[in-house]
Amino acid sequence: MLSPRVLILAGGLSHEREVSLRSGRRVAEVLREAGCEVTVTDVDDRLLDTLRSGQIDVVWPLLHGVNGEDGAVRDVLELVGVPYIGSDPAACRLSWDKSVAKSVAAEAGLTAPRFVALPHGIFRELGANRVLTSIVERLGLPLVVKPARGGSALGASAVRREESLPRAMVDCFAYGDVALVEQQISGVEVAVTVLDTGDGPVALPPVEIVPDSGFYDFDARYVAGATEFFCPARLSDEAEAAVKAAALSAHEAFGLRHVSRTDLIVDKTGQPWFLEVNVAPGMTETSLLPMSIEAAGLSPASVYRQLVERALV
Template identity: 65%
Template sequence: MTTSSSPRVVILAGGLSHERDVSLRSGRRVAEALRGAGVDVSVHDVDSDLVPALTQLRPDLVWPVLHGASGEDGSVRDVVQLLGLRLLGTGPRASRVAWSKPIAKTVAARAGLTTPDFVTLPQSLFRELGANRVLDAIVSRLGLPLVVKPSRGGSALGVNLVTHADELPRAMVDCFSYSDTALVERAAIGTEVAVSVVDTGDGPVALPAVEIVTEGPYDYDARYNPGRVEYFAPARLSESLTAAVGAVAVAAHEALGLERISRTDLIVGEDGTVWFLEVNVAPGMTETSLLPQAAEAAGHNLGDLYRSLVEASLRG
C-alpha cells in the first residue's frame, strides 16, 4: 500500500452483463467524484486486458463498480484477490451469497428480518413438471399479487408484478430470458424505500432512506432515465419507521457479511412491517441512483465520502 496522500485506485466498470451501460455510467461518476477529492483514478473495463493492466499498474485499491453477473457474483473479486490486490467492498464469498436472492432472503430471515414468502423454480424443473400445474400450485400457496424476478440480477430486469393469475405465464417467460431460475414471492404492498449502508471505518451506518414513487413499474427504464420516478430523500417516514428501516439495512449488511457499501431494498407496509426484499453489493452510482441521493441527503460531499471509503479500505 502506498503511503502517498493520493492513493491509486482502479475502478472496474462495464463488463458483459445486461447492466453494462449502467455500470459504465456508475464507474464514470465515481471516478469523477474521486478525482475531485484528489484521488488518482483510472477506469478499466472487464476484458482480456484487465489482468495484464492490473498486474502492471499494481493499484493500491480496486473498486468494482460492476452490476450484474461477474461483477456481483464474486468472480471478478476472486480474480482481484488472486492478483494480491485490495478490494473496496464485499469480498467474493459474501458477494456470492448476496447475489443469490433466495439465499440472501434465507439468511436475512434467519437473522430475524421479515421477508415475503417465496419459492424458487429452475426453468428445467418448471418445464418437466408442467407449467400450468406448477403455476396453479404457486397461486394456491402464495396467493396474489405476486412478484416474479430472476433469482440473480439487478436493475429490475425480468421483474414483473402479477395481479391476475393469467399474467403469471408471461411473467415467467420474461424472467427466464434473464435467468435460468425464477424467484416468485408474495408481493409486499406499501411504501418502497432503499437504504444504503456505508462503513468508513467506524462500522456500518445507514444513510437516509430514499422513497421511490412511480405510477408504473419501477423498471429498468424508470430507474435510469429521469422523469418517470419521483424520489424523496429522505423518505417521508415517521421517526420510528426511519429508525426501523435503517436498522433493517444495517442488520442485513452485517448478517450477510457485507463490507464498506451496500444497498437494501425494502417495502414498508401500512401496518409498519418492514419487508426485506434484496440487497446489492454494488449499488448504482449514476446521477439517478439511490445511494448518491441518500449520501447527498445526509449532507455528504460524494467525493469526500468515496475517498473516506477508499481510505478505510486501505487501512484494512
C-alpha cells in the same frame, strides 16, 4: 497517500453493462474531484497485467450483474492481492442469489415475503400450467416475478392477474434460468444505504421510491423523470428507525463491508419487509446511494475518497 491511484472496473458482459458503465463514469468524475488518480477499465484479457503492474493502489468494482456481484471478479482480486472497495467474495455469493439471501435475512430475524425459486426446467418437466396454478394457490396475488440472480430489475414484473403470470415467467427466463416468485407486499418502497468509512457501519437516510408506473422496473430506475424519490423517506420516526436497523442487520448478517444497499417495503403497520441486498449499488446520476449521501449532508467526493482510504487500511 496524497493521490491514491484508483482503478474502476466498469462494463462487463452482463445485461447490466450500460448501467455499470454509467456508474463507472460518474464515480470517476467524483473521485477526480477528490484528488484521486483514476483509470476506468473494462474486464478483459488485459486486466491481470494491469493489476500486476504496480501502478494501481486500489480497485473499485462497479460491475453489475453476473461476475460483478457474484464474487467472481473479487476472487481474482484476492488472488492477485490488490486491495478493493466492497464486500469479499463469500459475502457477494450470499447476496447474489435472492433466494439464498432471503434465507440469510430470515436467520438474522428480518421479515421477508413468502416465495418460491424455480428453475426453467421444472416447468418443462412438470407442466407449466400445473406449476403456475400451484404458485397462485400457495402465494396468492399480487406477485412479483424476477430472476433469482440479477439486478436492475431486468426481467422483473408485477403480476396482479393469474392470466398475466405466464408472460411474466417468459420475461423473467429471458434474463436467468431460475425465477423467484414472491408475494407483492403493499406499502412504501425504500432503499437504505449503509456506509462504513472506518468508524463502523452507519445507515444513511432512506430513499422512498414512487415509480409513475407503480412498479420499480428497469425503466423506472434509469429513465430520468420516470420515478419520484423522497429522501429522507416520508416515514414515521419509528418506521425510519426500523428500516435503518433492518439495513444494518442485513449488512452484518451477510458479512458486508464498506458499502451496501438494502431494499425494503414498509407496510401500513410500519413493519419493514426485506427484498434484497446489493453489494454493488448503482452509482449513476439517478441512483439511490448518491441521494442518501447528499441527504445525510455529506459530500460524495469526501465519502468516495474515504472509501478508497478505508480499502487501503
